[in-house]
Amino acid sequence: MDVVSVEDLATASRILSDQGVFDAAGHVSMRDPRCPERFYMSRSLAPALVTTDDIMAFTLECEPCDARGRAPFIERHIHGAIYRRRSDVMAVAHGHTPSVVPFGLAGTPMLATYHNAAFLAAGVPVFDIRATFGATDIVIKNPERGAALAEALGDKAVLLLRAHGFVAVGPSLQAAVFRAIFTEISARVQLQAATLGGTIAALDVEEGRLADEINLATVGRSWEFWKTRVLP
Numbered sequence: 001m002d003v004v005s006v007e008d009l010a011t012a013s014r015i016l017s018d019q020g021v022f023d024a025a026g027h028v029s030m031r032d033p034r035c036p037e038r039f040y041m042s043r044s045l046a047p048a049l050v051t052t053d054d055i056m057a058f059t060l061e062c063e064p065c066d067a068r069g070r071a072p073f074i075e076r077h078i079h080g081a082i083y084r085r086r087s088d089v090m091a092v093a094h095g096h097t098p099s100v101v102p103f104g105l106a107g108t109p110m111l112a113t114y115h116n117a118a119f120l121a122a123g124v125p126v127f128d129i130r131a132t133f134g135a136t137d138i139v140i141k142n143p144e145r146g147a148a149l150a151e152a153l154g155d156k157a158v159l160l161l162r163a164h165g166f167v168a169v170g171p172s173l174q175a176a177v178f179r180a181i182f183t184e185i186s187a188r189v190q191l192q193a194a195t196l197g198g199t200i201a202a203l204d205v206e207e208g209r210l211a212d213e214i215n216l217a218t219v220g221r222s223w224e225f226w227k228t229r230v231l232p
Contacts, residue, residue, distance in 0.1 A: 012030075025095075031089070040058070062146075080146060111190055
């Protein structure tokens with residue numbers, strides 16, 4: 001992996017922390033564009049602290065390529081399973097923002113409340129780990145749980161994990177970061193709109209598809225802005 005990509009992945013981790021998507025937990029990864037059978041993510045570390053030295057390479061079976069004594073995230077199986085199932089996905093982010101968690105609990109669908117959250121209009125499935133594994137510790141800590149999660153994600157951009165958090169994926173690292181951030185923001189907007197009463201006039205599927213094309217084409221603008229907040 002080239003130096004610029006390693007730096008971008010470390011920057012993505014710090015951006016997601018700065019934007020309130022990650023706290024002391026959460027992780028983001030990217031597929032190696034030169035070797036699709038490999039992906040990169042940080043060692044187990046608070047996201048705001050990640051630097052290039054913390055980035056590790058993994059096989060799609062989530063085995064470290066060169067651990068050098070660094071402990072990986074237990075939930076790397078989220079990432080490996082999605083990359084195995086979805087060849088279109090180039091980056092994955094997983095966080096536990098409290099604005100999003102309620103939508104995995106209450107049965108109220110998450111909506112695309114405005115154009116930057118257009119990717120949500122295609123639908124946001126919920127993965128309930130109990131349906132396959134019964135009572136567990138909730139953590140996606142092995143290949144079997146990862147595969148079940150990836151199946152629940154299907155072809156969507158975002159998946160909610162009941163009593164856990166969410167996963168956002170994208171065709172680039174910048175797109176996955178964008179989607180993770182605006183998943184959190186859209187959740188807050190929906191919760192605020194719900195307090196006003198009445199019908200929420202969210203984007204429909206076709207509006208979402210059209211708006212998402214624009215967002216993906218212009219995601220670099222947001223990325224460059226967010227970088228200014230976390231880089232010297």
